[in-house]
Amino acid sequence: MRYEGTVYRPPSEAESLLIQATIGCPHNDCTFCGMYRDTKFRIRSVADIKEDLLMARDFYGDKVRSIFFPDGNTILMKTDQLLEILYYAREMFPYLKRMTVYGSAKFMKLKKLNEFRLLREAGLTRIHSGMESGDDEVLRRIKKGFTAAEMIEEGLKVREAGLELSEYILLGIGGRERTQEHALESARVLNAFTPDFVRFRTYVPWKGTPLYDDYQQGRFHLLSPYEVLRETRLLIANLEDPFELLSDHMSNYAPINGNIPKDKPEMIETIDRLLAVPEDNFKQMDSGLL
Incomplete structure (x- = not known):
């Protein structure tokens, strides 16, 4: 098996076999992201990918249960x-339960509903998608490459095809100026298409990215721990439709995991308890870490 560049995968894919299908990200313009900034995007050949799958089968045997195909927007x-x-992977690993990829609304919209259905039938289980925000102004500023309306349209299409959708929300990405809009609009968009999973990440400036420079120059105002918690509370309070909410990342201040709407009161209670703790007790995210 071969892998070019740094390995990036969701925490939920920690136990998955990683088989690189693409290198880099075809968008690679998000102002906050430094994952693939110095990598020229390209798609690996099917022959090379199948060769890696064969090597993995020879090394691990045929009992692999989960495969994630990096890089960005496979x-x-x-x-x-x-x-x-997908069909070759199932041939190599007959006990497979899950196969997943990254995909943003910008690239999901290039596929028709029937194509997603065919992918599901072939064994694709889940798409990990970085929505980041439901606020169009925030999406414009961070150059995500799609609008909230497009995210809703693609989310509904993927769900109709029977694929699981795991959406990522970036807490604090609107800065202090748009924290309320970011929370409320993100809740509205999520309620509109109801992904299977919503996963929180807290924005930490990444050195070498445009938004890091804005932060350093005072053009972007990073939220304090309390402000992140209040934004999180507002977002959760406005979520309605059923899905699993996860705070499965070290960047987050609040360990909130559960099901919406059943566990929403407990999640809000957890945040309120944290807001009663002196803010100095929270470790402020260090912009030099990334």
Whole structure:
């Protein structure tokens, strides 16, 4: 098996076999992200990907249960190529339960509903998607490449196809100026298409990115721990439809995990308890860490 560059994968894919299908990110313009900034995007050949799957089978045996295909926005691959890879993976690993990829609304919209259905039938289980915010102004500023309306449209399409959707919300990405809009609009958009999972991340400035420079120059005002918690509380208070909410990342201040709406009162109570703790007790995120 071969992997070019730094390995990035969701925490929930910690136990998954990683088989690189694409290198870098075809968008690579988000102002906050430094994951693939110095990497030229390209799609690996189907032959190379299948060769890696074969090598993995020879090394691990055929009992692999989960595969994640990095890098960024692997959903961009031509549908017939993805189908060939998925079917071959099932041939190599007959006990597979899950196969997943990254995919943003910008690239999900390139596929029709029937293509997503074909991918599901071939074994694709879940798409990890970085929505980041439901506020159009925040999306414009961070250059996500899609609008809230497009996210809703693509979310509904993916869900209709029977695929699981795991959405990522970046707490604090609106800064102090748009914290309320970021929370309320993110809740509105999530309620509109109801992903299976919503996962929180807290924004930490990443050195070498445009938004880091804005932060250093005082053009972007980073939220304090209390402000992040209040933003999180506002967002959760406005979530309605059923899905699993997870705070499965070290950047977060609040350990809130559970099901919406059933566990919403307990989540809000947890945040209120944290807001009663002196703010100095929270370790402020260090912008030099990334």
